Amino acid sequence: MKVHFFINGSFPVGMASAKRQICYAKGLIASGNEVEVHACNRVHEQGRDTEFPDEGIYEGIPYNYICGKYKHKSKLLRGLDWYVLDHIKSFFYALGHVHRGEIIFAYLSPIFIQILLLLTAKLKGAKIVKETCEHPLALGKVNSKWHKFCCWFEFHFVMPHYDGFVAISKDLEKFVLKYKGKKARYIIIPILVESKYNGVDYSNQNSPYSCPYIIHTGTMYEQKDSISKILKGFARFKKENPSDCKLVFTGPQANEKCSYLPLIKELGIEKDVDLLGLVSLGELNRLQHFAAMTIIYKSDNLQTRNCFPTKLGEMLMNGVPVITTTVGDSNLYLKNGVNAYIFEPNDEDTLVKYIKKILDSPKEAQHLGLEGKKVAEECFSPNIQGRRLSDFFAKL
Numbered sequence: 001m002k003v004h005f006f007i008n009g010s011f012p013v014g015m016a017s018a019k020r021q022i023c024y025a026k027g028l029i030a031s032g033n034e035v036e037v038h039a040c041n042r043v044h045e046q047g048r049d050t051e052f053p054d055e056g057i058y059e060g061i062p063y064n065y066i067c068g069k070y071k072h073k074s075k076l077l078r079g080l081d082w083y084v085l086d087h088i089k090s091f092f093y094a095l096g097h098v099h100r101g102e103i104i105f106a107y108l109s110p111i112f113i114q115i116l117l118l119l120t121a122k123l124k125g126a127k128i129v130k131e132t133c134e135h136p137l138a139l140g141k142v143n144s145k146w147h148k149f150c151c152w153f154e155f156h157f158v159m160p161h162y163d164g165f166v167a168i169s170k171d172l173e174k175f176v177l178k179y180k181g182k183k184a185r186y187i188i189i190p191i192l193v194e195s196k197y198n199g200v201d202y203s204n205q206n207s208p209y210s211c212p213y214i215i216h217t218g219t220m221y222e223q224k225d226s227i228s229k230i231l232k233g234f235a236r237f238k239k240e241n242p243s244d245c246k247l248v249f250t251g252p253q254a255n256e257k258c259s260y261l262p263l264i265k266e267l268g269i270e271k272d273v274d275l276l277g278l279v280s281l282g283e284l285n286r287l288q289h290f291a292a293m294t295i296i297y298k299s300d301n302l303q304t305r306n307c308f309p310t311k312l313g314e315m316l317m318n319g320v321p322v323i324t325t326t327v328g329d330s331n332l333y334l335k336n337g338v339n340a341y342i343f344e345p346n347d348e349d350t351l352v353k354y355i356k357k358i359l360d361s362p363k364e365a366q367h368l369g370l371e372g373k374k375v376a377e378e379c380f381s382p383n384i385q386g387r388r389l390s391d392f393f394a395k396l
Helices: 016-030 075-097 111-124 145-161 170-179 227-240 261-267 281-290 302-306 310-317 348-360 362-379 382-394
Strands: 002-007 034-039 055-058 061-065 103-107 127-132 164-167 185-188 213-216 246-249 273-275 293-296 322-325 341-343
Touching (some): 002 075, 016 034, 016 061, 111 127, 111 145, 145 170, 164 382, 227 293, 227 348, 293 348, 310 322, 322 362, 341 348, 348 362
Parallel strands (some): 002 034, 034 061, 103 127, 164 185, 246 273, 322 341
Antiparallel strands (some): 055 061
């Protein structure tokens, strides 16, 4: 069986979506399927070498940028490409490359390209499946009337035409069930993470810091990541426990323009917070490996109830002790005090208590991390979930 991924983000290097696509692809390939990844949009800035060409094979996964990698310098042309021309070109590309009996896996959100891919599937006798790892109403300009209209249109006039859906969480399963067509199938595939995150021998390497540190990777969005609450909890811990400990952030917002700099200064923790920005995969793995812990703080809102953070899987696979909240599907796999520390959102007292507990009890923290790693290996393996996904596609 051949599966065509159509995406509108960066590949093979990117944020959580690229990592999940790689895990999907490797799991499907391990189950005997053929996979190709097709990027529908130009997503890279001109002059910035992304290391990988616009067409190639990454770790056994063929991929290509249908319209090229680099955006125009003109904002007008960029907008025209993003909303119209890239999608039209991708439609004609799909017509020439997708064949009867194959699978189109739509890992993208713009409505226009979804409609064009649905038309492709109809014309070519293929099956089409939608990846659903975020709730559409929680993304973009959530208070915009236009955004709400677009979501309403997608829910009622686009979603019913898919043959299947892959949801990342129980809440998204409920969302899919509400709007899918009567004959459409669905499956829940949780977060996926490769074991290669622990494949490097660090025994001869030193920690990047001379003191314990808390690591947070990826985006720094308040709605999704509750960064202000992490900062306030850390500041209170430092005030009550003047130990040598740092809070380290990596990701696209962790730089000199970070919106949290005023709060960091107000809390008086400038010397204890490091904003490292985007780092290489090797350096990211090293930072994760030596981290004392991570705090994945999910406040209760539409986005966090529906999503399932990839960074959680990465930290668990690295054996890093995890402190997280009771919000989301992570609680279906984690148990407080057994393989993670879990607290209610806004309970700063318990957050501070768990930070102190991990730093004061390194052997207990190590055991917690190893138990968390077992969860990742048993539940979030691309090969295990890839077999489930392959069977799901075969039954469409």
